[in-house]
Amino acid sequence: MVERGLLPYLVVSQTVPLIALAPLIVSWGGKVNILGFTWPKWLSAAVLGAFLAFFPIAVGTLRGLASAPSASLELMSSYAASWKQTLFKLRFPAAIPFMVPAFKLGASGAVVGVVVAEISTGLKGGIGRLIIEYAREATGDPAKVFTAVFGAAALGLAMAGFVAISDVLLMRNRPKETTT
Incomplete structure (x- = not known):
C-alpha cells in the first residue's frame, strides 16, 4: 500500500534532469542562513x-518491506504484535536482501551525482572539475580525460565494494536460509 502511494512520486523525482x-x-x-550557518558549495554537490x-x-x-511472507505477517498478527514490532522483527529483516543491492546502486549513483x-x-577540486579542465586540453593529451573518467569509475566501484564488505561483516552471524 505504501509502495503504491510513494512509487509514482519517486519515479517523477527521477525524471528531472540533474544538470538542470x-x-x-x-x-x-x-x-540559506540559519543561525549563522552558511551553505558551502560542496554541500550542493552532496545534496545532488x-x-x-x-x-x-x-x-x-x-520492495523489501513488502516482501515479508504473508504467513509470517499472519503469525505476527495472531501474536498481537504492534506495527512497530512487525516492522523491526519481520519486515526490516526481510527487506535486507533487497536493500543491500539497492545500497550498492545508490553508492555508485551518488558518485555520478557528485x-x-x-x-x-x-x-x-573534484573529479568533475578535472574532467572539464582536462577536456579543454584533450587535443594535446586525451589520456588525462580518461584518467579522470577512470578515477570516477574506480571511486564508484570502491563505494559499491565498501557496501559489499559492510554487508559481509554485518551479516556474517545471520543464519543461512535453507532451500528445499
Missing part, C-alpha cells in the same frame, strides 16, 4: 549525490 537541478540547488543553498542515490535505495527498501554536480556548478 544543480544550479537551482546552488542558488537556493546560497540563500544524495538525490541520485535516494531512488534505488527507496525502491529497494519499499561528478555531474561538480561539472554543472563549477565546484573546484
